[in-house]
Amino acid sequence: MELFQKVISILAFLSIGFSLTEAYFKVNQIWKRKHERLVVESISVTAQLVSLFTLSIFSLNYLFQRQYVGFIDTTIFATLAVFNIIVGMSFWVPGERKKGFWTLIKETLNFERKEAGDLAKSFLKPSGAKKIINILSQVAMIDEVIDPREKQFIQSFADHWGINFSWDDLTTNRITNTSVNLIKLRQDVTDYLATSPPQKQVSELKDIINALVNIDEEVSEQERLIMGELDGLLPEYISQESNAARYHVIVVPQNERQVQVVTTSLPELTRYKVAEGFAYHTDLFYSKEYADIISDGYRSLNLFTIVTLTLPSQINSIVSDDSSIMLNGI
Known part of the structure:
Protein backbone atom coordinates (compact mmCIF):
# COMPACT_ATOMS: atom_id res chain seq x y z
CA MET A 1 0.00 0.00 0.00
CA GLU A 2 2.85 2.39 0.81
CA LEU A 3 4.44 1.73 -2.60
CA PHE A 4 1.10 2.32 -4.31
CA GLN A 5 0.73 5.66 -2.52
CA LYS A 6 4.21 6.72 -3.64
CA VAL A 7 3.38 5.83 -7.25
CA ILE A 8 0.16 7.88 -7.07
CA SER A 9 2.07 10.82 -5.57
CA ILE A 10 4.59 10.73 -8.41
CA LEU A 11 1.84 10.50 -11.04
CA ALA A 12 0.00 13.40 -9.39
CA PHE A 13 3.17 15.51 -9.57
CA LEU A 14 3.71 14.58 -13.23
CA SER A 15 0.09 15.52 -13.97
CA ILE A 16 1.08 19.16 -13.43
CA GLY A 17 2.79 18.90 -16.81
CA PHE A 18 -0.49 17.80 -18.40
CA SER A 19 -2.31 20.71 -16.73
CA LEU A 20 0.28 23.14 -18.10
CA THR A 21 -0.08 21.59 -21.55
CA GLU A 22 -3.87 21.88 -21.39
CA ALA A 23 -3.67 25.51 -20.28
CA TYR A 24 -1.14 26.31 -23.00
CA PHE A 25 -3.31 24.90 -25.80
CA LYS A 26 -6.36 26.76 -24.51
CA VAL A 27 -4.46 30.05 -24.38
CA ASN A 28 -2.81 29.38 -27.72
CA GLN A 29 -6.20 28.83 -29.39
CA ILE A 30 -7.39 32.26 -28.26
CA TRP A 31 -4.17 34.28 -28.37
CA LYS A 32 -4.13 35.05 -32.11
CA ARG A 33 -7.86 35.86 -32.02
CA LYS A 34 -7.98 37.84 -28.78
CA HIS A 35 -8.64 41.10 -30.65
CA GLU A 36 -11.67 39.73 -32.55
CA ARG A 37 -15.08 40.84 -31.25
CA LEU A 38 -16.74 37.48 -32.00
CA VAL A 39 -14.14 35.61 -29.94
CA VAL A 40 -14.44 38.11 -27.09
CA GLU A 41 -18.24 37.81 -26.96
CA SER A 42 -18.00 34.01 -26.86
CA ILE A 43 -16.33 34.17 -23.43
CA SER A 44 -18.57 34.57 -20.38
CA VAL A 45 -16.72 36.84 -17.96
CA THR A 46 -19.31 36.08 -15.28
CA ALA A 47 -18.62 32.36 -15.54
CA GLN A 48 -14.86 32.98 -15.45
CA LEU A 49 -15.19 35.17 -12.34
CA VAL A 50 -17.13 32.40 -10.60
CA SER A 51 -14.47 29.91 -11.69
CA LEU A 52 -11.66 32.20 -10.47
CA PHE A 53 -13.31 32.59 -7.06
CA THR A 54 -13.76 28.82 -6.65
CA LEU A 55 -10.25 27.99 -7.82
CA SER A 56 -8.75 30.65 -5.53
CA ILE A 57 -10.51 29.10 -2.51
CA PHE A 58 -9.24 25.64 -3.45
CA SER A 59 -5.71 26.99 -4.03
CA LEU A 60 -5.60 28.58 -0.59
CA ASN A 61 -7.02 25.43 0.99
CA TYR A 62 -4.36 23.28 -0.69
CA LEU A 63 -1.66 25.75 0.37
CA PHE A 64 -2.76 25.77 4.01
CA GLN A 65 -2.88 21.96 4.01
CA ARG A 66 0.56 21.83 2.33
CA GLN A 67 -0.81 19.88 -0.62
CA TYR A 68 1.45 21.59 -3.10
CA VAL A 69 0.51 19.54 -6.16
CA GLY A 70 -3.14 20.54 -5.78
CA PHE A 71 -2.07 24.13 -5.10
CA ILE A 72 -0.01 24.34 -8.29
CA ASP A 73 -2.69 22.63 -10.39
CA THR A 74 -5.53 24.94 -9.27
CA THR A 75 -3.26 27.99 -9.57
CA ILE A 76 -2.62 27.12 -13.22
CA PHE A 77 -6.32 27.08 -14.01
CA ALA A 78 -6.97 30.17 -11.88
CA THR A 79 -4.39 31.95 -14.06
CA LEU A 80 -6.19 30.65 -17.14
CA ALA A 81 -9.45 32.11 -15.78
CA VAL A 82 -7.72 35.51 -15.33
CA PHE A 83 -6.55 35.37 -18.95
CA ASN A 84 -10.08 34.56 -20.14
CA ILE A 85 -11.49 37.45 -18.09
CA ILE A 86 -9.03 39.89 -19.66
CA VAL A 87 -9.90 38.62 -23.16
CA GLY A 88 -13.63 38.59 -22.42
CA MET A 89 -13.64 42.21 -21.25
CA SER A 90 -12.34 43.31 -24.69
CA PHE A 91 -8.94 44.37 -23.36
CA TRP A 92 -7.23 43.60 -26.69
CA VAL A 93 -10.05 44.75 -28.97
CA PRO A 94 -8.84 47.86 -30.88
CA GLY A 95 -9.98 51.08 -29.20
CA GLU A 96 -11.39 49.42 -26.07
CA ARG A 97 -8.38 49.48 -23.74
CA LYS A 98 -8.50 53.24 -23.37
CA LYS A 99 -11.86 52.99 -21.55
CA GLY A 100 -10.14 51.65 -18.47
CA PHE A 101 -10.27 48.34 -16.62
CA TRP A 102 -13.35 48.92 -14.45
CA THR A 103 -15.36 50.45 -17.29
CA LEU A 104 -14.64 47.43 -19.48
CA ILE A 105 -15.66 45.04 -16.68
CA LYS A 106 -18.91 46.94 -16.06
CA GLU A 107 -19.81 47.07 -19.77
CA THR A 108 -19.08 43.37 -20.21
CA LEU A 109 -21.21 42.29 -17.23
CA ASN A 110 -24.08 44.54 -18.35
CA PHE A 111 -23.87 43.06 -21.83
CA GLU A 112 -24.02 39.52 -20.48
CA ARG A 113 -26.99 40.35 -18.26
CA LYS A 114 -28.93 41.79 -21.21
CA GLU A 115 -27.99 38.82 -23.37
CA ALA A 116 -29.36 36.35 -20.82
CA GLY A 117 -32.90 37.06 -22.06
CA ASP A 118 -31.88 35.96 -25.57
CA LEU A 119 -31.96 32.36 -24.38
CA ALA A 120 -35.74 32.53 -24.61
CA LYS A 121 -35.54 33.20 -28.34
CA SER A 122 -33.25 30.25 -29.10
CA PHE A 123 -34.90 27.85 -26.66
CA LEU A 124 -37.79 26.45 -28.75
CA LYS A 125 -41.06 25.75 -26.97
CA PRO A 126 -40.70 22.28 -25.44
CA SER A 127 -43.51 19.86 -24.64
CA GLY A 128 -43.01 20.62 -20.94
CA ALA A 129 -43.13 24.41 -21.39
CA LYS A 130 -45.72 24.94 -18.64
CA LYS A 131 -43.66 22.82 -16.24
CA ILE A 132 -40.57 24.88 -17.05
CA ILE A 133 -42.40 28.17 -16.43
CA ASN A 134 -43.67 26.74 -13.14
CA ILE A 135 -40.12 25.71 -12.14
CA LEU A 136 -38.66 29.11 -13.05
CA TRP A 167 -48.17 36.14 -10.99
CA ASP A 168 -51.10 36.88 -8.69
CA ASP A 169 -52.02 33.18 -8.51
CA LEU A 170 -48.41 32.32 -7.72
CA THR A 171 -48.16 34.72 -4.79
CA THR A 172 -51.71 34.16 -3.48
CA ASN A 173 -51.50 30.37 -3.25
CA ARG A 174 -47.94 30.21 -2.02
CA ILE A 175 -47.10 28.74 1.40
CA THR A 176 -44.43 30.69 3.32
CA ASN A 177 -42.52 27.62 4.48
CA THR A 178 -38.99 27.20 3.16
CA SER A 179 -38.84 23.42 3.60
CA VAL A 180 -42.21 22.85 1.92
CA ASN A 181 -41.30 25.11 -1.01
CA LEU A 182 -37.90 23.47 -1.45
CA ILE A 183 -39.54 20.03 -1.49
CA LYS A 184 -42.19 21.12 -3.99
CA LEU A 185 -39.67 22.78 -6.31
CA ARG A 186 -37.40 19.75 -6.34
CA GLN A 187 -40.37 17.44 -6.93
CA ASP A 188 -41.55 19.55 -9.87
CA VAL A 189 -38.05 19.36 -11.39
CA THR A 190 -38.07 15.58 -10.85
CA ASP A 191 -41.51 15.34 -12.50
CA TYR A 192 -40.24 17.36 -15.46
CA LEU A 193 -37.24 15.04 -15.87
CA ALA A 194 -39.60 12.04 -15.66
CA THR A 195 -41.12 13.19 -18.99
CA SER A 196 -37.73 12.33 -20.60
CA PRO A 197 -36.92 15.72 -22.15
CA PRO A 198 -33.89 15.88 -24.50
CA GLN A 199 -30.58 16.22 -22.67
CA LYS A 200 -29.79 19.39 -24.64
CA GLN A 201 -33.04 20.92 -23.43
CA VAL A 202 -32.22 20.07 -19.80
CA SER A 203 -28.74 21.56 -20.27
CA GLU A 204 -30.32 24.78 -21.55
CA LEU A 205 -32.76 24.79 -18.63
CA LYS A 206 -29.80 24.51 -16.23
CA ASP A 207 -28.19 27.58 -17.87
CA ILE A 208 -31.48 29.48 -17.69
CA ILE A 209 -31.94 28.74 -13.98
CA ASN A 210 -28.36 29.89 -13.30
CA ALA A 211 -29.02 33.10 -15.25
CA LEU A 212 -32.27 33.66 -13.32
CA VAL A 213 -30.63 33.17 -9.91
CA ASN A 214 -27.87 35.68 -10.75
CA ILE A 215 -29.97 38.22 -12.65
CA ASP A 216 -30.62 40.38 -9.56
CA GLU A 217 -26.89 40.33 -8.73
CA GLU A 218 -27.58 38.74 -5.34
CA VAL A 219 -27.84 35.04 -4.47
CA SER A 220 -29.98 34.44 -1.39
CA GLU A 221 -29.45 31.59 1.07
CA GLN A 222 -32.54 29.80 -0.26
CA GLU A 223 -31.34 30.17 -3.85
CA ARG A 224 -27.93 28.83 -2.88
CA LEU A 225 -29.56 25.81 -1.22
CA ILE A 226 -31.76 24.89 -4.16
CA MET A 227 -28.93 25.44 -6.65
CA GLY A 228 -26.73 23.10 -4.62
CA GLU A 229 -29.41 20.44 -5.09
CA LEU A 230 -30.24 21.16 -8.74
CA ASP A 231 -26.52 21.25 -9.61
CA GLY A 232 -26.52 17.55 -8.74
CA LEU A 233 -29.92 16.57 -10.13
CA LEU A 234 -29.75 18.20 -13.58
CA PRO A 235 -26.14 17.27 -14.51
CA GLU A 236 -26.83 13.65 -13.56
CA TYR A 237 -29.71 13.58 -16.06
CA ILE A 238 -27.61 15.33 -18.71
CA SER A 239 -24.62 12.98 -18.35
CA GLN A 240 -26.74 9.89 -17.60
CA GLU A 241 -24.18 9.03 -14.92
CA SER A 242 -24.87 8.80 -11.20
CA ASN A 243 -23.28 11.41 -8.96
CA ALA A 244 -21.31 9.94 -6.07
CA ALA A 245 -22.58 11.78 -2.98
CA ARG A 246 -26.33 11.48 -2.37
CA TYR A 247 -28.16 11.80 0.91
CA HIS A 248 -31.26 10.28 2.49
CA VAL A 249 -33.51 11.81 5.11
CA ILE A 250 -34.89 9.02 7.28
CA VAL A 251 -38.02 9.65 9.35
CA VAL A 252 -38.53 7.33 12.32
CA PRO A 253 -42.04 7.61 13.87
CA GLN A 254 -41.99 7.28 17.65
CA ASN A 255 -45.72 6.54 18.13
CA GLU A 256 -48.97 5.91 16.25
CA ARG A 257 -49.81 9.61 16.09
CA GLN A 258 -46.58 10.30 14.23
CA VAL A 259 -47.27 7.40 11.86
CA GLN A 260 -50.62 9.04 11.10
CA VAL A 261 -48.90 12.39 10.42
CA VAL A 262 -46.47 10.76 7.99
CA THR A 263 -49.08 8.73 6.08
CA THR A 264 -51.60 11.56 5.76
CA SER A 265 -49.42 14.67 5.38
CA LEU A 266 -46.11 13.50 3.87
CA PRO A 267 -46.87 11.52 0.69
CA GLU A 268 -43.33 12.10 -0.61
CA LEU A 269 -41.96 9.66 1.99
CA THR A 270 -41.55 5.96 1.21
CA ARG A 271 -42.06 3.32 3.87
CA TYR A 272 -39.50 0.52 4.23
CA LYS A 273 -38.77 -2.30 6.65
CA VAL A 274 -36.07 -2.21 9.29
CA ALA A 275 -35.15 -4.67 12.00
CA GLU A 276 -37.21 -2.78 14.59
CA GLY A 277 -40.31 -2.52 12.38
CA PHE A 278 -40.42 0.20 9.74
CA ALA A 279 -39.24 3.72 8.91
CA TYR A 280 -39.72 6.20 6.07
CA HIS A 281 -37.23 7.74 3.65
CA THR A 282 -37.17 10.57 1.12
CA ASP A 283 -35.84 10.45 -2.41
CA LEU A 284 -32.08 10.84 -2.77
CA PHE A 285 -30.69 14.34 -2.33
CA TYR A 286 -27.42 15.62 -3.83
CA SER A 287 -26.64 18.36 -1.31
CA LYS A 288 -26.19 17.71 2.40
CA GLU A 289 -27.22 21.28 3.21
CA TYR A 290 -30.45 20.75 1.28
CA ALA A 291 -31.04 17.43 3.09
CA ASP A 292 -30.46 19.19 6.42
CA ILE A 293 -33.12 21.80 5.60
CA ILE A 294 -35.63 19.08 4.63
CA SER A 295 -34.77 17.23 7.83
CA ASP A 296 -35.40 20.39 9.86
CA GLY A 297 -38.78 20.73 8.15
CA TYR A 298 -39.82 17.26 9.30
CA ARG A 299 -38.41 17.95 12.74
CA SER A 300 -40.71 20.98 13.01
CA LEU A 301 -43.56 18.44 12.93
CA ASN A 302 -42.02 16.75 16.00
CA LEU A 303 -40.70 13.85 13.92
CA PHE A 304 -37.37 12.16 14.61
CA THR A 305 -35.09 12.37 11.54
CA ILE A 306 -31.70 11.09 10.41
CA VAL A 307 -29.58 12.45 7.53
CA THR A 308 -27.36 9.71 6.12
CA LEU A 309 -25.48 8.67 2.99
CA THR A 310 -26.96 5.16 3.08
CA LEU A 311 -30.41 3.71 3.62
CA PRO A 312 -30.07 2.13 7.07
CA SER A 313 -31.72 -1.19 7.91
CA GLN A 314 -30.72 -1.07 11.60
CA ILE A 315 -32.11 2.21 12.94
CA ASN A 316 -31.11 1.73 16.58
CA SER A 317 -27.50 0.84 15.84
CA ILE A 318 -27.10 3.75 13.44
CA VAL A 319 -28.68 6.24 15.82
CA SER A 320 -26.17 5.23 18.47
CA ASP A 321 -23.26 5.76 16.07
CA ASP A 322 -23.27 9.54 15.70
CA SER A 323 -19.79 9.52 14.22
CA SER A 324 -21.03 8.48 10.77
CA ILE A 325 -24.19 10.58 10.40
CA MET A 326 -25.87 13.73 11.62
CA LEU A 327 -28.88 13.31 13.88
CA ASN A 328 -31.82 15.65 14.25
CA GLY A 329 -34.07 14.98 17.20
CA ILE A 330 -37.34 16.35 18.49
Whole structure:
Protein backbone atom coordinates (compact mmCIF):
# COMPACT_ATOMS: atom_id res chain seq x y z
CA MET A 1 0.00 0.00 0.00
CA GLU A 2 2.85 2.39 0.81
CA LEU A 3 4.44 1.73 -2.60
CA PHE A 4 1.10 2.32 -4.31
CA GLN A 5 0.73 5.66 -2.52
CA LYS A 6 4.21 6.72 -3.64
CA VAL A 7 3.38 5.83 -7.25
CA ILE A 8 0.16 7.88 -7.07
CA SER A 9 2.07 10.82 -5.57
CA ILE A 10 4.59 10.73 -8.41
CA LEU A 11 1.84 10.50 -11.04
CA ALA A 12 0.00 13.40 -9.39
CA PHE A 13 3.17 15.51 -9.57
CA LEU A 14 3.71 14.58 -13.23
CA SER A 15 0.09 15.52 -13.97
CA ILE A 16 1.08 19.16 -13.43
CA GLY A 17 2.79 18.90 -16.81
CA PHE A 18 -0.49 17.80 -18.40
CA SER A 19 -2.31 20.71 -16.73
CA LEU A 20 0.28 23.14 -18.10
CA THR A 21 -0.08 21.59 -21.55
CA GLU A 22 -3.87 21.88 -21.39
CA ALA A 23 -3.67 25.51 -20.28
CA TYR A 24 -1.14 26.31 -23.00
CA PHE A 25 -3.31 24.90 -25.80
CA LYS A 26 -6.36 26.76 -24.51
CA VAL A 27 -4.46 30.05 -24.38
CA ASN A 28 -2.81 29.38 -27.72
CA GLN A 29 -6.20 28.83 -29.39
CA ILE A 30 -7.39 32.26 -28.26
CA TRP A 31 -4.17 34.28 -28.37
CA LYS A 32 -4.13 35.05 -32.11
CA ARG A 33 -7.86 35.86 -32.02
CA LYS A 34 -7.98 37.84 -28.78
CA HIS A 35 -8.64 41.10 -30.65
CA GLU A 36 -11.67 39.73 -32.55
CA ARG A 37 -15.08 40.84 -31.25
CA LEU A 38 -16.74 37.48 -32.00
CA VAL A 39 -14.14 35.61 -29.94
CA VAL A 40 -14.44 38.11 -27.09
CA GLU A 41 -18.24 37.81 -26.96
CA SER A 42 -18.00 34.01 -26.86
CA ILE A 43 -16.33 34.17 -23.43
CA SER A 44 -18.57 34.57 -20.38
CA VAL A 45 -16.72 36.84 -17.96
CA THR A 46 -19.31 36.08 -15.28
CA ALA A 47 -18.62 32.36 -15.54
CA GLN A 48 -14.86 32.98 -15.45
CA LEU A 49 -15.19 35.17 -12.34
CA VAL A 50 -17.13 32.40 -10.60
CA SER A 51 -14.47 29.91 -11.69
CA LEU A 52 -11.66 32.20 -10.47
CA PHE A 53 -13.31 32.59 -7.06
CA THR A 54 -13.76 28.82 -6.65
CA LEU A 55 -10.25 27.99 -7.82
CA SER A 56 -8.75 30.65 -5.53
CA ILE A 57 -10.51 29.10 -2.51
CA PHE A 58 -9.24 25.64 -3.45
CA SER A 59 -5.71 26.99 -4.03
CA LEU A 60 -5.60 28.58 -0.59
CA ASN A 61 -7.02 25.43 0.99
CA TYR A 62 -4.36 23.28 -0.69
CA LEU A 63 -1.66 25.75 0.37
CA PHE A 64 -2.76 25.77 4.01
CA GLN A 65 -2.88 21.96 4.01
CA ARG A 66 0.56 21.83 2.33
CA GLN A 67 -0.81 19.88 -0.62
CA TYR A 68 1.45 21.59 -3.10
CA VAL A 69 0.51 19.54 -6.16
CA GLY A 70 -3.14 20.54 -5.78
CA PHE A 71 -2.07 24.13 -5.10
CA ILE A 72 -0.01 24.34 -8.29
CA ASP A 73 -2.69 22.63 -10.39
CA THR A 74 -5.53 24.94 -9.27
CA THR A 75 -3.26 27.99 -9.57
CA ILE A 76 -2.62 27.12 -13.22
CA PHE A 77 -6.32 27.08 -14.01
CA ALA A 78 -6.97 30.17 -11.88
CA THR A 79 -4.39 31.95 -14.06
CA LEU A 80 -6.19 30.65 -17.14
CA ALA A 81 -9.45 32.11 -15.78
CA VAL A 82 -7.72 35.51 -15.33
CA PHE A 83 -6.55 35.37 -18.95
CA ASN A 84 -10.08 34.56 -20.14
CA ILE A 85 -11.49 37.45 -18.09
CA ILE A 86 -9.03 39.89 -19.66
CA VAL A 87 -9.90 38.62 -23.16
CA GLY A 88 -13.63 38.59 -22.42
CA MET A 89 -13.64 42.21 -21.25
CA SER A 90 -12.34 43.31 -24.69
CA PHE A 91 -8.94 44.37 -23.36
CA TRP A 92 -7.23 43.60 -26.69
CA VAL A 93 -10.05 44.75 -28.97
CA PRO A 94 -8.84 47.86 -30.88
CA GLY A 95 -9.98 51.08 -29.20
CA GLU A 96 -11.39 49.42 -26.07
CA ARG A 97 -8.38 49.48 -23.74
CA LYS A 98 -8.50 53.24 -23.37
CA LYS A 99 -11.86 52.99 -21.55
CA GLY A 100 -10.14 51.65 -18.47
CA PHE A 101 -10.27 48.34 -16.62
CA TRP A 102 -13.35 48.92 -14.45
CA THR A 103 -15.36 50.45 -17.29
CA LEU A 104 -14.64 47.43 -19.48
CA ILE A 105 -15.66 45.04 -16.68
CA LYS A 106 -18.91 46.94 -16.06
CA GLU A 107 -19.81 47.07 -19.77
CA THR A 108 -19.08 43.37 -20.21
CA LEU A 109 -21.21 42.29 -17.23
CA ASN A 110 -24.08 44.54 -18.35
CA PHE A 111 -23.87 43.06 -21.83
CA GLU A 112 -24.02 39.52 -20.48
CA ARG A 113 -26.99 40.35 -18.26
CA LYS A 114 -28.93 41.79 -21.21
CA GLU A 115 -27.99 38.82 -23.37
CA ALA A 116 -29.36 36.35 -20.82
CA GLY A 117 -32.90 37.06 -22.06
CA ASP A 118 -31.88 35.96 -25.57
CA LEU A 119 -31.96 32.36 -24.38
CA ALA A 120 -35.74 32.53 -24.61
CA LYS A 121 -35.54 33.20 -28.34
CA SER A 122 -33.25 30.25 -29.10
CA PHE A 123 -34.90 27.85 -26.66
CA LEU A 124 -37.79 26.45 -28.75
CA LYS A 125 -41.06 25.75 -26.97
CA PRO A 126 -40.70 22.28 -25.44
CA SER A 127 -43.51 19.86 -24.64
CA GLY A 128 -43.01 20.62 -20.94
CA ALA A 129 -43.13 24.41 -21.39
CA LYS A 130 -45.72 24.94 -18.64
CA LYS A 131 -43.66 22.82 -16.24
CA ILE A 132 -40.57 24.88 -17.05
CA ILE A 133 -42.40 28.17 -16.43
CA ASN A 134 -43.67 26.74 -13.14
CA ILE A 135 -40.12 25.71 -12.14
CA LEU A 136 -38.66 29.11 -13.05
CA SER A 137 -41.35 30.97 -11.12
CA GLN A 138 -40.70 28.83 -8.04
CA VAL A 139 -36.96 29.48 -8.29
CA ALA A 140 -37.66 33.22 -8.45
CA MET A 141 -39.93 33.02 -5.40
CA ILE A 142 -37.84 30.60 -3.33
CA ASP A 143 -36.54 33.51 -1.21
CA GLU A 144 -40.06 34.99 -0.98
CA VAL A 145 -38.92 38.05 -2.93
CA ILE A 146 -39.61 38.59 -6.63
CA ASP A 147 -37.23 41.05 -8.26
CA PRO A 148 -38.63 42.97 -11.30
CA ARG A 149 -35.73 41.65 -13.37
CA GLU A 150 -36.61 38.06 -12.42
CA LYS A 151 -40.24 38.70 -13.29
CA GLN A 152 -39.36 40.19 -16.67
CA PHE A 153 -36.96 37.35 -17.42
CA ILE A 154 -39.59 34.64 -16.78
CA GLN A 155 -42.30 36.63 -18.55
CA SER A 156 -40.12 36.69 -21.68
CA PHE A 157 -40.32 32.89 -21.82
CA ALA A 158 -44.07 32.83 -21.16
CA ASP A 159 -44.69 35.41 -23.90
CA HIS A 160 -42.37 33.67 -26.35
CA TRP A 161 -44.14 30.35 -25.79
CA GLY A 162 -47.64 31.83 -25.72
CA ILE A 163 -48.35 30.68 -22.15
CA ASN A 164 -50.82 32.54 -19.93
CA PHE A 165 -49.12 32.97 -16.61
CA SER A 166 -50.58 34.70 -13.54
CA TRP A 167 -48.17 36.14 -10.99
CA ASP A 168 -51.10 36.88 -8.69
CA ASP A 169 -52.02 33.18 -8.51
CA LEU A 170 -48.41 32.32 -7.72
CA THR A 171 -48.16 34.72 -4.79
CA THR A 172 -51.71 34.16 -3.48
CA ASN A 173 -51.50 30.37 -3.25
CA ARG A 174 -47.94 30.21 -2.02
CA ILE A 175 -47.10 28.74 1.40
CA THR A 176 -44.43 30.69 3.32
CA ASN A 177 -42.52 27.62 4.48
CA THR A 178 -38.99 27.20 3.16
CA SER A 179 -38.84 23.42 3.60
CA VAL A 180 -42.21 22.85 1.92
CA ASN A 181 -41.30 25.11 -1.01
CA LEU A 182 -37.90 23.47 -1.45
CA ILE A 183 -39.54 20.03 -1.49
CA LYS A 184 -42.19 21.12 -3.99
CA LEU A 185 -39.67 22.78 -6.31
CA ARG A 186 -37.40 19.75 -6.34
CA GLN A 187 -40.37 17.44 -6.93
CA ASP A 188 -41.55 19.55 -9.87
CA VAL A 189 -38.05 19.36 -11.39
CA THR A 190 -38.07 15.58 -10.85
CA ASP A 191 -41.51 15.34 -12.50
CA TYR A 192 -40.24 17.36 -15.46
CA LEU A 193 -37.24 15.04 -15.87
CA ALA A 194 -39.60 12.04 -15.66
CA THR A 195 -41.12 13.19 -18.99
CA SER A 196 -37.73 12.33 -20.60
CA PRO A 197 -36.92 15.72 -22.15
CA PRO A 198 -33.89 15.88 -24.50
CA GLN A 199 -30.58 16.22 -22.67
CA LYS A 200 -29.79 19.39 -24.64
CA GLN A 201 -33.04 20.92 -23.43
CA VAL A 202 -32.22 20.07 -19.80
CA SER A 203 -28.74 21.56 -20.27
CA GLU A 204 -30.32 24.78 -21.55
CA LEU A 205 -32.76 24.79 -18.63
CA LYS A 206 -29.80 24.51 -16.23
CA ASP A 207 -28.19 27.58 -17.87
CA ILE A 208 -31.48 29.48 -17.69
CA ILE A 209 -31.94 28.74 -13.98
CA ASN A 210 -28.36 29.89 -13.30
CA ALA A 211 -29.02 33.10 -15.25
CA LEU A 212 -32.27 33.66 -13.32
CA VAL A 213 -30.63 33.17 -9.91
CA ASN A 214 -27.87 35.68 -10.75
CA ILE A 215 -29.97 38.22 -12.65
CA ASP A 216 -30.62 40.38 -9.56
CA GLU A 217 -26.89 40.33 -8.73
CA GLU A 218 -27.58 38.74 -5.34
CA VAL A 219 -27.84 35.04 -4.47
CA SER A 220 -29.98 34.44 -1.39
CA GLU A 221 -29.45 31.59 1.07
CA GLN A 222 -32.54 29.80 -0.26
CA GLU A 223 -31.34 30.17 -3.85
CA ARG A 224 -27.93 28.83 -2.88
CA LEU A 225 -29.56 25.81 -1.22
CA ILE A 226 -31.76 24.89 -4.16
CA MET A 227 -28.93 25.44 -6.65
CA GLY A 228 -26.73 23.10 -4.62
CA GLU A 229 -29.41 20.44 -5.09
CA LEU A 230 -30.24 21.16 -8.74
CA ASP A 231 -26.52 21.25 -9.61
CA GLY A 232 -26.52 17.55 -8.74
CA LEU A 233 -29.92 16.57 -10.13
CA LEU A 234 -29.75 18.20 -13.58
CA PRO A 235 -26.14 17.27 -14.51
CA GLU A 236 -26.83 13.65 -13.56
CA TYR A 237 -29.71 13.58 -16.06
CA ILE A 238 -27.61 15.33 -18.71
CA SER A 239 -24.62 12.98 -18.35
CA GLN A 240 -26.74 9.89 -17.60
CA GLU A 241 -24.18 9.03 -14.92
CA SER A 242 -24.87 8.80 -11.20
CA ASN A 243 -23.28 11.41 -8.96
CA ALA A 244 -21.31 9.94 -6.07
CA ALA A 245 -22.58 11.78 -2.98
CA ARG A 246 -26.33 11.48 -2.37
CA TYR A 247 -28.16 11.80 0.91
CA HIS A 248 -31.26 10.28 2.49
CA VAL A 249 -33.51 11.81 5.11
CA ILE A 250 -34.89 9.02 7.28
CA VAL A 251 -38.02 9.65 9.35
CA VAL A 252 -38.53 7.33 12.32
CA PRO A 253 -42.04 7.61 13.87
CA GLN A 254 -41.99 7.28 17.65
CA ASN A 255 -45.72 6.54 18.13
CA GLU A 256 -48.97 5.91 16.25
CA ARG A 257 -49.81 9.61 16.09
CA GLN A 258 -46.58 10.30 14.23
CA VAL A 259 -47.27 7.40 11.86
CA GLN A 260 -50.62 9.04 11.10
CA VAL A 261 -48.90 12.39 10.42
CA VAL A 262 -46.47 10.76 7.99
CA THR A 263 -49.08 8.73 6.08
CA THR A 264 -51.60 11.56 5.76
CA SER A 265 -49.42 14.67 5.38
CA LEU A 266 -46.11 13.50 3.87
CA PRO A 267 -46.87 11.52 0.69
CA GLU A 268 -43.33 12.10 -0.61
CA LEU A 269 -41.96 9.66 1.99
CA THR A 270 -41.55 5.96 1.21
CA ARG A 271 -42.06 3.32 3.87
CA TYR A 272 -39.50 0.52 4.23
CA LYS A 273 -38.77 -2.30 6.65
CA VAL A 274 -36.07 -2.21 9.29
CA ALA A 275 -35.15 -4.67 12.00
CA GLU A 276 -37.21 -2.78 14.59
CA GLY A 277 -40.31 -2.52 12.38
CA PHE A 278 -40.42 0.20 9.74
CA ALA A 279 -39.24 3.72 8.91
CA TYR A 280 -39.72 6.20 6.07
CA HIS A 281 -37.23 7.74 3.65
CA THR A 282 -37.17 10.57 1.12
CA ASP A 283 -35.84 10.45 -2.41
CA LEU A 284 -32.08 10.84 -2.77
CA PHE A 285 -30.69 14.34 -2.33
CA TYR A 286 -27.42 15.62 -3.83
CA SER A 287 -26.64 18.36 -1.31
CA LYS A 288 -26.19 17.71 2.40
CA GLU A 289 -27.22 21.28 3.21
CA TYR A 290 -30.45 20.75 1.28
CA ALA A 291 -31.04 17.43 3.09
CA ASP A 292 -30.46 19.19 6.42
CA ILE A 293 -33.12 21.80 5.60
CA ILE A 294 -35.63 19.08 4.63
CA SER A 295 -34.77 17.23 7.83
CA ASP A 296 -35.40 20.39 9.86
CA GLY A 297 -38.78 20.73 8.15
CA TYR A 298 -39.82 17.26 9.30
CA ARG A 299 -38.41 17.95 12.74
CA SER A 300 -40.71 20.98 13.01
CA LEU A 301 -43.56 18.44 12.93
CA ASN A 302 -42.02 16.75 16.00
CA LEU A 303 -40.70 13.85 13.92
CA PHE A 304 -37.37 12.16 14.61
CA THR A 305 -35.09 12.37 11.54
CA ILE A 306 -31.70 11.09 10.41
CA VAL A 307 -29.58 12.45 7.53
CA THR A 308 -27.36 9.71 6.12
CA LEU A 309 -25.48 8.67 2.99
CA THR A 310 -26.96 5.16 3.08
CA LEU A 311 -30.41 3.71 3.62
CA PRO A 312 -30.07 2.13 7.07
CA SER A 313 -31.72 -1.19 7.91
CA GLN A 314 -30.72 -1.07 11.60
CA ILE A 315 -32.11 2.21 12.94
CA ASN A 316 -31.11 1.73 16.58
CA SER A 317 -27.50 0.84 15.84
CA ILE A 318 -27.10 3.75 13.44
CA VAL A 319 -28.68 6.24 15.82
CA SER A 320 -26.17 5.23 18.47
CA ASP A 321 -23.26 5.76 16.07
CA ASP A 322 -23.27 9.54 15.70
CA SER A 323 -19.79 9.52 14.22
CA SER A 324 -21.03 8.48 10.77
CA ILE A 325 -24.19 10.58 10.40
CA MET A 326 -25.87 13.73 11.62
CA LEU A 327 -28.88 13.31 13.88
CA ASN A 328 -31.82 15.65 14.25
CA GLY A 329 -34.07 14.98 17.20
CA ILE A 330 -37.34 16.35 18.49
